[in-house]
Amino acid sequence: MNGVEDSVARNTTFDRTLDVRGLLCPMPLIRARQEVSDLAVGEILKVVSTDRASTRDFQGWAEVTRSIELLDQAVEDDGPETLYIHYVMRLG
Amino acid sequence: MATNPEMMSNSQERTAELVRRINDLERQVEDLQEQLPDDRVSIVLFSGDLDRVFAAFIIATGAAALGQEVSVFFTFWGYNAIRRKRSLQGKAFLEKMMAIMSPGDSRSLPVSKMNWFGVGSKMLRAMMKKKKVASVEELMEMARDMGVTMIACDMSRDVMGIRDDELIDGLEPGGVGSFLADGLKSRVTLFI
Numbered sequence: 001m002n003g004v005e006d007s008v009a010r011n012t013t014f015d016r017t018l019d020v021r022g023l024l025c026p027m028p029l030i031r032a033r034q035e036v037s038d039l040a041v042g043e044i045l046k047v048v049s050t051d052r053a054s055t056r057d058f059q060g061w062a063e064v065t066r067s068i069e070l071l072d073q074a075v076e077d078d079g080p081e082t083l084y085i086h087y088v089m090r091l092g
Numbered sequence: 093m094a095t096n097p098e099m100m101s102n103s104q105e106r107t108a109e110l111v112r113r114i115n116d117l118e119r120q121v122e123d124l125q126e127q128l129p130d131d132r133v134s135i136v137l138f139s140g141d142l143d144r145v146f147a148a149f150i151i152a153t154g155a156a157a158l159g160q161e162v163s164v165f166f167t168f169w170g171y172n173a174i175r176r177k178r179s180l181q182g183k184a185f186l187e188k189m190m191a192i193m194s195p196g197d198s199r200s201l202p203v204s205k206m207n208w209f210g211v212g213s214k215m216l217r218a219m220m221k222k223k224k225v226a227s228v229e230e231l232m233e234m235a236r237d238m239g240v241t242m243i244a245c246d247m248s249r250d251v252m253g254i255r256d257d258e259l260i261d262g263l264e265p266g267g268v269g270s271f272l273a274d275g276l277k278s279r280v281t282l283f284i
Contacts, residue, residue: 024246024247024250024251024267025245025246025247025267025268025269026247026267026268026269029267029268029269051246051247051267052246052265053245053246053247053265053266053267053270054267054269055265056243056264056265056266056267056269056270057266057267057268057269057270058269059269059270059273060266060269060270060271060272060273060274061269061273063273063277064272064273064276064277
């Protein structure tokens with residue numbers, strides 16, 4: 001039900017990780033926004049979520065703002081949970 | 093005619109100034125174009141009342157017919173419009189209660205006024221049928237055929253304990269970010 005390929009190994013590097021596992025909409029977006037504003041321009045945040053709606057939500061965020069770029073998204077199996085991972089770079 | 097060096101440098105400066113201004117204007121036009129809405133209509137269906145669901149899908153199919161890209165975002169009571177069947181298996185107590193108190197599928201939706209324990213809803217359906225107006229189910233089918241994107245709020249689904257197998261096909265899970273991304277690009281945005 002989402003447009004992201006399953007992947008285990010990705011080459012995307014990152015500067016900080018945000019764990020929002022267990023949180024539902026709109027919390028992954030809100031927490032990521034707070035975290036991104038602490039990054040320097042050009043730094044990358046890796047967001048680890050269990051919210052499957054976050055895939056589309058992060059795409060939407062990247063579409064409507066010029067302050068971030070969504071570099072990559074991934075879906076990973078982690079035991080009983082599925083993880084939805086987003087790499088967000090601060091632009092301005 | 094001999095060229096006056098002063099005039100020449102003047103006209104070069106003027107040309108450079110004009111080029112700068114044209115570049116500036118092009119950038120501004122590009123910025124503005126980016127901010128113009130697309131041919132797009134975004135609808136939030138929050139209600140599970142037959143009459144409101146009906147209105148939402150008349151607008152959705154109408155907009156699609158008019159060449160708009162349409163998305164319908166289902167949330168809370170709107171889930172009653174996209175439920176295929178009711179299932180109690182494996183649900184927690186409160187989730188079961190929620191399921192029992194909700195209509196089992198779109199055919200059991202109540203009307204917002206004069207429902208009279210479902211009599212009003214049946215009456216409205218009969219009257220529409222008599223006038224050869226498409227039913228909610230037909231409109232939803234049409235919407236799907238016309239490429240209307242249907243997004244279902246995953247948070248409210250999770251809260252109410254609704255599972256994917258209780259829902260119609262063709263839904264995509266989304267949240268406030270995906271609705272706003274659509275809404276911000278739309279000419280018309282409705283909360284029904």
